[in-house]
Amino acid sequence: MSFIKTTEQDSAYNDLEKMSISEVLRHINTEDKTVPLAVEKALPQIEAVIVQVVHCLKNGGRLFYIGAGTSGRMGILDASECPPTFGVDSNVVIGLIAGGDQAIRNAVENAEDHPQQGWLDLQQFHINSKDIVIGIAASGTTPYVIEALKQCTKNQIATACITSNQNSPLSVVADYPIEVVVGPELITGSSRMKAGTAQKLVLNMISTTAMIQLGKVKGNKMVDMKMTNAKLIQRGIQIISTTLNLTAEEAARLLEQHQTVRKAIEQFKS
Missing domain, CATH: 3.40.50.10490 (Glucose-6-phosphate isomerase like protein; domain 1)
Incomplete structure (x- = not known):
């Protein structure tokens, strides 16, 4: 052709x-x-x-x-x-x-x-x-x-x-x-x-x-995203809060402790 x-x-x-x-x-x-x-x-x-x-x-x-x-x-x-x-x-x-x-x-x-x-x-x-x-x-x-x-x-x-x-x-x-x-x-x-x-x-x-x-998404959430600004930090807190049924304050503490959404969720569940 x-x-x-x-x-x-x-x-x-x-x-x-x-x-x-x-x-x-x-x-x-x-x-x-x-x-x-x-x-x-x-x-x-x-x-x-x-x-x-x-x-x-x-x-x-x-x-x-x-x-x-x-x-x-x-x-x-x-x-x-x-x-x-x-x-x-x-x-x-x-x-x-x-x-x-x-x-x-x-x-x-x-x-x-x-x-x-x-x-x-x-x-x-x-x-x-x-x-x-x-x-x-x-x-x-x-x-x-x-x-x-x-x-x-x-x-x-x-x-x-x-x-x-x-x-x-x-x-x-x-x-x-x-x-x-x-x-x-x-x-x-x-x-x-x-x-x-x-x-x-x-x-x-x-x-x-x-x-x-490659496992970079869990459910429909960006659990490995890099939180480089306030908007993304809030998104990370929301993901953790929704996934683990926690308050925003509890989710924020977890995120601060583990620095990534994935680690915060996995460590909480382990």
């Missing part, structure tokens, strides 16, 4: 500049509603990736996200949320972006076009066969990401990808491709919109489900 880049196809909407704010909002909302349905079609692919992620993490490996532009930022966002939410070290889930950290805020021209740099960036972390790398690229044609996954394969490192085009060059080189086909964007080619939303939804699924499988 030939490769058709639907993310670059012409928008179904024209004369956007002539529309009222209300009209533009309705059209954006109409398009956004299609994204979860596109993700739903890819659930079997997403599950296959999560199985591999859990296997790697349980055996001492790490999860890497690698992308350029919006795709790279989405990976970094998901990776950065894992330590505070699930209490894992910052070197368990790692996000890389073409152009380096400066590209998180400002576009670095042509960074995604350097095919060798992705692998060089991964090597800075001494990547090995215990790890898994997920390449993120809406187009599925980003050289920085494609070549990185090729080199991973040569070095017996598991690979997956998230893209919004079927049969893309990226999907071909990934062991476990995820293809969420959201169709043309409201603004032609602006894949930060529906394609970016799809990436966020899929990344939520991957990290959240993997961490649940």
Whole structure:
């Protein structure tokens, strides 16, 4: 089957500049509603990736996200949320972006076009066969990401990808491709919109489900979260209070004594 880049196809909407704010909002909302349905079609692919992620993490490996532009930022966002939410070290889930950290805020021209740099960036972390790398690229044609996954394969490192085009060059080189086909964007080619939303939804699924499988959630509570501010401390107290049927004051004392929600609950029950 030939490769058709639907993310670059012409928008179904024209004369956007002539529309009222209300009209533009309705059209954006109409398009956004299609994204979860596109993700739903890819659930079997997403599950296959999560199985591999859990296997790697349980055996001492790490999860890497690698992308350029919006795709790279989405990976970094998901990776950065894992330590505070699930209490894992910052070197368990790692996000890389073409152009380096400066590209998180400002576009670095042509960074995604350097095919060798992705692998060089991964090597800075001494990547090995215990790890898994997920390449993120809406187009599925980003050289920085494609070549990185090729080199991973040569070095017996598991690979997956998230893209919004079927049969893309990226999907071909990934062991476990995820293809969420959201169709043309409201603004032609602006894949930060529906394609970016799809990436966020899929990344939520991957990290959240993997961490649940690793025991980082008890019931439906974040028992390993890092309590770095007053809001999170209060959340921890509430979890302990509800789980152990204690007053807020008793829960607060337990939390202060044991410093983590998990330890407070386990020590009380032991």
